[in-house]
Amino acid sequence: MADLALQAETPPSQVHPDAPAVRFEHVSIGFEGKDVLEDLSFDVQRGETRILLGPAGVGKSVLLKLANGLIKPDSGRIFVFGYEVSAMREEDLFQLRESIGTVFQEGALFDSLTVRDNVGYRLMEQHLPDEEIDQRVTEALRFVELEHTLTKFPSELSGGMRRRVAIARAIITKPDLLLYDSPTGGLDPITSTTIIELVIKQRDVYKTSSLLVTHRLQDAFMLVGHRFDKETGQMEPLPEGQTDPCTSFLMLHQGRLVFDGSTHDLVHSNDEFIQQYLTY
Amino acid sequence: MPIATLDAAAKKGVAAVQQYSLLSARALANLFRRPFYGADIITQADLIGIGSLPIVILTGLFTGGVLALQSASTLSEFGAAAITGELVSLSMIKELGPVLTSLMVSGRNASGMASELGSMMVTEQIDAMRALGTDPHKKLVMPRIVATIVMLFFLTIVADAVGTLGGAAVAIIMLRQDASQYFHTTYQALRYRDVTQGLVKPLVFGFIISTIGCYYGMSTTGGTQGVGRSTTQAVVVSSVLIIAVDFVISQFMIGIVGR
Numbered sequence: 273m274a275d276l277a278l279q280a281e282t283p284p285s286q287v288h289p290d291a292p293a294v295r296f297e298h299v300s301i302g303f304e305g306k307d308v309l310e311d312l313s314f315d316v317q318r319g320e321t322r323i324l325l326g327p328a329g330v331g332k333s334v335l336l337k338l339a340n341g342l343i344k345p346d347s348g349r350i351f352v353f354g355y356e357v358s359a360m361r362e363e364d365l366f367q368l369r370e371s372i373g374t375v376f377q378e379g380a381l382f383d384s385l386t387v388r389d390n391v392g393y394r395l396m397e398q399h400l401p402d403e404e405i406d407q408r409v410t411e412a413l414r415f416v417e418l419e420h421t422l423t424k425f426p427s428e429l430s431g432g433m434r435r436r437v438a439i440a441r442a443i444i445t446k447p448d449l450l451l452y453d454s455p456t457g458g459l460d461p462i463t464s465t466t467i468i469e470l471v472i473k474q475r476d477v478y479k480t481s482s483l484l485v486t487h488r489l490q491d492a493f494m495l496v497g498h499r500f501d502k503e504t505g506q507m508e509p510l511p512e513g514q515t516d517p518c519t520s521f522l523m524l525h526q527g528r529l530v531f532d533g534s535t536h537d538l539v540h541s542n543d544e545f546i547q548q549y550l551t552y
Numbered sequence: 553m554p555i556a557t558l559d560a561a562a563k564k565g566v567a568a569v570q571q572y573s574l575l576s577a578r579a580l581a582n583l584f585r586r587p588f589y590g591a592d593i594i595t596q597a598d599l600i601g602i603g604s605l606p607i608v609i610l611t612g613l614f615t616g617g618v619l620a621l622q623s624a625s626t627l628s629e630f631g632a633a634a635i636t637g638e639l640v641s642l643s644m645i646k647e648l649g650p651v652l653t654s655l656m657v658s659g660r661n662a663s664g665m666a667s668e669l670g671s672m673m674v675t676e677q678i679d680a681m682r683a684l685g686t687d688p689h690k691k692l693v694m695p696r697i698v699a700t701i702v703m704l705f706f707l708t709i710v711a712d713a714v715g716t717l718g719g720a721a722v723a724i725i726m727l728r729q730d731a732s733q734y735f736h737t738t739y740q741a742l743r744y745r746d747v748t749q750g751l752v753k754p755l756v757f758g759f760i761i762s763t764i765g766c767y768y769g770m771s772t773t774g775g776t777q778g779v780g781r782s783t784t785q786a787v788v789v790s791s792v793l794i795i796a797v798d799f800v801i802s803q804f805m806i807g808i809v810g811r
Contacts, residue, residue, distance in 0.1 A: 340683055342682060342683065362682075362687065363687075366685040367685070369682075369683055369684070369685050372683070374683040376679065376680055376683075380675060380676040380677050380679065381680075382677055382680070383677070394685055394686075397587070397684070397685065397686050
């Protein structure tokens with residue numbers, strides 16, 4: 273796919289409408305002489321949610337940062353909406369990132385800014401009027417049920433609240449691709465469920481393409497086994513035996529992709545590592 | 553093996569110089585590119601400049617005072633106590649004002665920059681900033697460099713003035729020298745080239761302090777321990793560089809202007 277100049281008027285995700293949201297082609301990267309990811313190739317189609325599983329330290333966060341162009345691979349190519357992010361300059365990536373929302377592992381909120389300034393950060397940098405920023409920030413915080421925290425600082429929030437604010441910050445520009453880096457890491461089960469509910473809500477209401485990294489199987493299976501009911505405004509389990517058709521899995525082991533497929537194929541895989549991982 | 557260790561250390565050193573040069577070049581290039589973060593420059597100028605004023609005034613005052621105190625006794629032996637003012641003003645304006653002010657600002661602000669940016673690095677706030685479409689070199693580094701250079705220039709002038717007054721206070725009140733003679737010699741001894749030399753130095757030192765502080769901050773790894781390490785290294789390296797570069801600038805300026 274040709275890496276064309278970003279066009280100012282058309283959103284980057286619409287310039288190549290047939291291109292997948294994310295494509296990795298034979299991507300490898302290493303640090304300090306050690307290979308971290310080797311020869312990865314996979315796609316995230318438009319509207320699809322892919323859950324990336326793997327043990328801690330296998331390179332899941334590195335993969336997410338590669339997808340966002342925050343780091344460059346040693347070899348291979350990475351495309352986001354048809355743009356080769358692995359070859360783009362940082363200045364051009366800033367424009368493409370308007371279509372990408374990222375939720376970092378610990379939230380990565382700016383601790384010297386209020387919740388309002390954190391969530392509205394991108395809008396402030398675009399010099400939008402304060403009234404518009406306030407309105408859109410309130411809307412994003414309403415989505416994560418934290419409207420009352422506008423004037424608070426991140427240090428005044430609990431871990432779960434910080435993750436929810438991070439999600440609000442990621443979705444405020446209604447991105448076409450969401451990257452979640454262990455959004456429930458370090459949280460208790462109840463708070464984790466709240467976070468996964470928000471991910472499901474975003475998936476089912478806005479049909480956003482997503483790549484979600486986690487090592488927690490319970491979060492992964494909640495994502496495939498539940499849906500968001502727009503009428504009731506609640507998350508509900510899918511009927512027995514059914515899984516979300518737009519959600520599938522990737523699994524990393526020792527830097528390589530050992531699985532790429534549906535929930536059914538994952539659960540019925542004969543691979544020893546996968547079986548061991550699923551029964552852990 | 554010692555050679556392998558030396559090889560690795562040499563490569564690490566060269567890589568560090570490369571990264572530092574790239575950071576400095578990017579930050580300077582960003583001065584002429586949009587968006588221009590004028591508000592952030594003003595904020596940093598307030599933190600770095602106004603915030604450092606008390607310590608700069610105290611440093612200048614006592615340095616000038618101790619210069620007068622120490623020099624007067626030696627000059628008296630040669631019957632030259634009358635030129636105490638000349639010695640204080642030339643020493644402060646050409647050398648001690650710029651260097652000591654820069655060392656104070658380095659201790660206060662290079663460490664502040666390294667710790668603030670380092671904390672942002674280890675908590676992924678810098679990555680978040682990039683993911684949100686903001687260049688951290690434009691938003692964080694460039695304002696600090698501009699603010700430090702500009703404010704250090706003015707802080708040096710303040711230190712020079714206060715140092716001269718400090719020397720005057722000691723000379724007149726403690727050593728009972730003639731006030732008009734002190735100020736007369738202070739003023740008469742100065743040439744434009746002395747002032748030029750004394751005001752070129754803070755521009756260079758300001759660049760050193762801010763770029764070193766930002767470099768160590770932006771290259772921090774290893775959690776809170778790494779932040780501590782970066783903070784210490786920023787102060788040490790910038791202080792040593794200030795003193796080394798001071799020698800080079802002095803030699804250079806003396807070669808150009810003759811004194």
